[in-house]
Amino acid sequence: MAVLELTNITKKFGDFTAVKNMNLTVADGEMVALLGGSGCGKTTTLRMIAGFTEPYAGEVKIDGRVMNKIPPYKRNVSIFFQNYALFPHMTVFENVAFGLKLQKLPKDEIRSRVEKILTMVKLTGLDKRYPRELSGGQQQRVALARALVTRPSILLLDEPLSNLDAKLRVEMQVEIKRIQKETGLTTIIVTHDQEEAVSLADRVIVMNEGEILQVGGPKEVFDYPATPFIADFMGFSTFLHGTVEEKGADGGRIVCSGVSLAVEPAELKTLEKGDACIAAIRAENMEVAEGFGQNVVGGHIRSLTYKGQRTRLEVEGCFAEDIYPAIHDYEKTGEDGQILIRLPKEKIRVYKA
Amino acid sequence: MNRNRSAFLLALPTLVALIVLFIVPMGYIFYETIAENGWTDFVNFFQDEFYRGILITTVRVSLITTLITFLLGYPTAYFMARTKSKLKNVLMIVILFPFLVSAVVRSYGWMVILGKQGLVNQFVQFLHISEEPLKILYTETAVIIGMVHLLLPYMILSVAGVIQNIDPNIEYSAYSLGANPAQTFWKVVLPLSTPGIFAGCTLVFIMSMTSYVTPKLLGGSKFRMMSTMVEQEVNVNFNWHRASAISYILLFAILVILFLLNSATAGMTKRVGGGKNA
Incomplete structure (x- = not known):
């Protein structure tokens, strides 16, 4: 539960500027989508929030604290990847408990928190399975549970629906929204899919070439794109x-x-x-x-x-x-x-x- | 089923060649040895402290070589698999370059470096670390140095291949869940690279156990490993039966140690599905 502020952040890779002078404030408990085509800077922004890469200029602040130099493992920002990125050598239980074990919590507490979160994502009874023994939808739930169980201050979702077939998409869309509302987590979604953005987010930020083109509610961005370029994209x-x-x-x-x-x-x-x-x-x-x-x-x-x-x-x-x-x-x-x-x-x- | 059969046909030429040119002669040698002398050559080998010592030296040198190539090769392999810099291609060429030079030439190279008047000793004396030249050449140390140099590429390439297949997002997930780089390495990257470590160690260990040129040239006349001993029995002592007994003991020693290595890593190799992580 936290406020995220990006002030004038810029990221360069050699001569290429991936993110230009971006400013964004995400309120506590808000669900925001960064929407744009490949190379628009959305993923780079996500990586800067997670701490995998440092901004060239500007500040990433969580609850007013500058995070630029804080490594990812001290940020308490959870990330959910499009390809789930589960630990293939660990069972569902071990995957979900990974973050809790690092916090050196007592065994009983780890067990009860893992069980609780697995119930929340509707995966009870599968805790001894390995990721490759699960369906895509189940793996996705494990990844979500793993990201949520550490009670992060910010949750990052990288294309959360794009790997799923049409039926599962709708199901997960409802699920993610429900869990987000239940936990009240400040959530950033990165996606190239306008449908994914408008169906999940409270606010949609349209990006191109490292810059924000439009910020608005899903309906606003969907029905009233600010420029023909955005209209084309929408x-x-x-x-x-x-x-x-x-x-x-x-x-x-x-x-x-x-x-x-x-x-x-x-x-x-x-x-x-x-x-x-x-x-x-x-x-x-x-x-x-x-x-x-x-x-x-x-x-x-x-x-x-x-x-x-x-x-x-x-x-x-x-x-x-x-x-x-x-x-x-x-x-x-x-x-x-x-x-x-x-x-x-x-x-x-x-x-x- | 049809498909299996055509796949089998593809492997057939190699299979036939291996059976006719390798398995059959080996069986024949074994048969000859046993038929003429029974198990005496084998029993004598283990009763004689001299021969036992050679087996122990061979295993020790091979294990040390494997361990050092692992310790040197793993970080290099990790860098190779993860870097996006242009250095990667340069490093690849540097790693592969020794393959272009025969083991004989490389051993002579090491003789120049490690010898009494060699580069290392010139350096040592220049710095007055020791007044007497260090005896490195014609010792076990020289053999291990030569073998590590010779076999390092096998370790690096085996491990790098597997690390390359580990999704970087898995590491990022570990970080974001609170694991520092050391924890991420021990709990995630290392276990997931077990198949590559196993492959690399197997290759390096087998090649160390059976290497001939390096111990022969860098170990000198007093240093003996199993394969140089085989040669000595054949060419100097003209004892073909003992030579074949030694060959077989070497073969079984390798099999036993690989079996142990395999059992030690089997659990993890199975869990990570032979290096395929998705």
């Missing part, structure tokens, strides 16, 4: 170049490839009439229209990919750019591949080009 599929046509208190319009689209006036706050802009929309937010109306465009389906619940289309001819809607329960509508697509007004994000 899974927006369709990007249209255009200009602002009309800016009013109760409505705004932009023109993309000669098509006029209504947008929320809030989207045009920083833009003026005639400004070049980029409109972005998520694949799942576009829908098939029965007839022409507001923000409905006609196009020609170039390809379609069945994805189970949704069918992902590639539609050309609506704009200069192709659009990529993902339609729920898609059934062939138009003839000759003609289709009408609605871009709902409230789902369009507009950025300065």
Whole structure:
């Protein structure tokens, strides 16, 4: 249970700057996700918090205490790795008890704490097994138990869900959230997966090239990415170049490839009439229209990919750019591949080009 | 099953060669020795203090060599397996380089260094540590130095291979759970590298037990190990039966010690799954 503060931290590897002047405060009991592609600096940040590597400049503070020179084994920061990194030569019990034995606790206390934590992660009865005798999901629970049992001040999760199949993902997602709320641990998640970030964290920090691009609640980051770059990263599929046509208190319009689209006036706050802009929309937010109306465009389906619940289309001819809607329960509508697509007004994000 | 059979076919040429050229002749030699003299050569060997001494020397030299190569090789191997620096490639070349020079040449090299007028003694006298030249060449020490030099690469490569397969995150996990570097080493890295240590020690031990050139050249005429003794029995004493008895005693000595080493590490080797950690 602790407050984590990163002030102006910078990390360099030779000429390459992995993290640039980063500032972040994580409140006690908060669950924060560092989200970004590979090489964005998220893992380096995690390693600096854990103490595996020292910042080139700036300070890592836990509860106000500067940790830069404190080695990892004196920080009381637990880390959970994507590949679990269990001790293969130890049983489940020995794995979980490892940290407690180092604290030289009495045997009885070690046993009762290990048993308690194994119950918490639903692994009772497996304490004599070796890691390789367990399924991936069970190994993950052992890793989680091992990280939690020492009662760390901060818990670091490195891509906690990405090694799991779809069903286990959902299960573990619920589990991690439950355990985090139960223990009230300050938790940092590092991930490249936007779904993992928004489903687990209270706050999402989007990073790129060693810098923070956006900080916000999961819904905010998911629905209102700050830039087209973040929008792309958050899974927006369709990007249209255009200009602002009309800016009013109760409505705004932009023109993309000669098509006029209504947008929320809030989207045009920083833009003026005639400004070049980029409109972005998520694949799942576009829908098939029965007839022409507001923000409905006609196009020609170039390809379609069945994805189970949704069918992902590639539609050309609506704009200069192709659009990529993902339609729920898609059934062939138009003839000759003609289709009408609605871009709902409230789902369009507009950025300065 | 079909697959097993084709795999077997791949091993067949080697297997045939080994049986025809190695196992059969060895059996023949054994048979000849026993057929003519019974077990007398074996019994005599163990009754004679001189021969017993040679066996003890051989085992002692081999164990010391194995221990020193382990102590020198393990840290090097760890560095090799974990470093990301460019030094790694240089170190690799330096480690492999001795392989390019024959044991004979290397032994002569050591003779130059360890001899009465050698580099070591010139240095010792230059510093006035000792007025008399140290007697290193033609002693057990010289043999051990030569063998360690010869066999170190086998230890390093065996151990480095296994350490390389230990996920660095496992070490990081140990740190984050409160283990300092020494605790991490004793409780995590060392046990997980048992398969590599076992492989390295086995290789080095066998090669020390059977080495001939190094003890011959660096040990001089008065220092004897099992293999130089075999040669002496054949070429000097013309006692082929005793030579083959000594060979067999050497073989069994190796097997017994490897069996003991294996039982000592079997538990851990099994637990870590032969070095495969995932």
